[in-house]
Amino acid sequence: xxxxxxxxxxxxxxxxxxxxxxxxxxxxxxxxxxxxxxxxxxxxxxxxxxxxxxxxxxxxxxxxxxxxxxxxxxxxxxxxxxxxxxxxxxxxxxxxxxxxxxxxxxxxxxxxxxxxxxxxxxxxxxxxxxxxxxxxxxxxxxxxxxxxxxxxxxxxxxxxxxxxxxxxxxxxxxxxxxxxxxxxxxxxxxxxxxxxxxxxxxxxxxxxxxxxxxxxxxxxxxxxxxxxxxxxxxxxxxxxxxxxxxxxxxxxxxxxxxxxxxx
Ligand code: SAH
Numbered sequence: 001x002x003x004x005x006x007x008x009x010x011x012x013x014x015x016x017x018x019x020x021x022x023x024x025x026x027x028x029x030x031x032x033x034x035x036x037x038x039x040x041x042x043x044x045x046x047x048x049x050x051x052x053x054x055x056x057x058x059x060x061x062x063x064x065x066x067x068x069x070x071x072x073x074x075x076x077x078x079x080x081x082x083x084x085x086x087x088x089x090x091x092x093x094x095x096x097x098x099x100x101x102x103x104x105x106x107x108x109x110x111x112x113x114x115x116x117x118x119x120x121x122x123x124x125x126x127x128x129x130x131x132x133x134x135x136x137x138x139x140x141x142x143x144x145x146x147x148x149x150x151x152x153x154x155x156x157x158x159x160x161x162x163x164x165x166x167x168x169x170x171x172x173x174x175x176x177x178x179x180x181x182x183x184x185x186x187x188x189x190x191x192x193x194x195x196x197x198x199x200x201x202x203x204x205x206x207x208x209x210x211x212x213x214x215x216x217x218x219x220x221x222x223x224x225x226x227x228x229x230x231x232x233x234x235x236x237x238x239x240x241x242x243x244x245x246x247x248x249x250x251x252x253x254x255x256x257x258x259x260x261x262x263x
Contacts, residue, residue, distance in 0.1 A: 009112035010075035013082045014098055016089040016120020017049055020206025024121040025049075032082055032118055040071040041084035041094070049084065062147075064097035072101060075113040088122040092143045092171050124169040127202035127231040130213055132242065132250030134200065134233050137257060138166055144181045145172035151181070158185045162192035167239055167253050170232035174223065182232065183223040189234050195219025198235035200251060201226050215241060215249055 013032040018024030025033075033039070036054065039046050043058035050056050057074075059067045068083065075081045085093035095117050102110065128135045140161045146154060161168055168189070173182040189197060197218045203226070204210040214225060218234070226232060239253040 007112060008114050010078050010114070011080050012071055012075040012098065012113050012115045013080075014085070014089045014095045014115065014117040015082050016085050016087050016093065016118070016122070017045060018121040018206075019087050019123040019126045024126065024206060026118070026120065028118050029120060035080055036082035037079050038074055038081045039084055040067055040074075040081060042086075045084050045086050064094060065101055068094065068097045068101040071098070072110045072113055076110050085120070088120040089117055090119070091122045091141070123171065123205065123231045124233070126205045127169075127200070127213075127233060130202060130205055131200060131215075131233070131252075133252040134198075134235060134239055135167055135169065136253040136255060137236060137238065139168060139236075140166045141169045141171070143171045144174075144185055145178065146181065154181070154185070155188060158188045159192065162189040165193070165236050167236040168234040170234070172228070173226045173230055173232045175228050182226055186218055186221060186223060186234070190218040193218070193237060197237070198239045198241065198251060200233040201230050202233065203227060203230040205231065215251060
């Protein structure tokens, strides 16, 4: 039953399918996808997971609100709709757009639609796990895309995060339309934290031979080595490299912060 006592007529599942292959899809998300009659999302994600029983509604990555509205309309007709994002649906993805659509509509328009969000493995978790534990202490997460917010706000957040000695994960670091933002963001952190601060460019994590993970410092990193499939991790002051006897290098941030490093 919906909150006002009316019948539930349809269901909308907002799910995240992880940053790469099926091993990073949770059993809950797999079950939602199996139950769904219709899949809504960005084409390349849908191709990865669509089954023979699905109606597939692919759309452009930029039309989030229109896509959410379409999904809610289908659910209101009694369909079982899954709105699909890569990674986690709540991290720079479709979950917020669904609630934005719900809030903007007439209260009764989708009254019978039950909306549930199922979490997924986010790119920062996959990238951090590849390295070891670079996000093992306090960290913050910033999208460098200024499509939906002003660049001045991003600059301010990056600077304050650096002043707070947070490790950081940057999503959407670079694109053809936004070629300089990553270099500028890394420059802001470098001004505050210094050129020896660790930075990792983790590209296409989990996607087989395309995966590329580079460990560097703010003094040496080349922002042009990042692309749209890169998750950037910038270390805190205490973030360090641990080299194992095999030569494999891990990056981690200790749980315990020395008072000298806490500024
Ligand atoms: N909801 C997604 C993020 C969508 S924004 C999540 O939770 O992961 C898209 C950005 O995610 C990309 O620009 C990149 O920064 C990051 N990303 C997605 N998949 C990735 C992967 N396999 N490896 C590295 N970064 C990835």
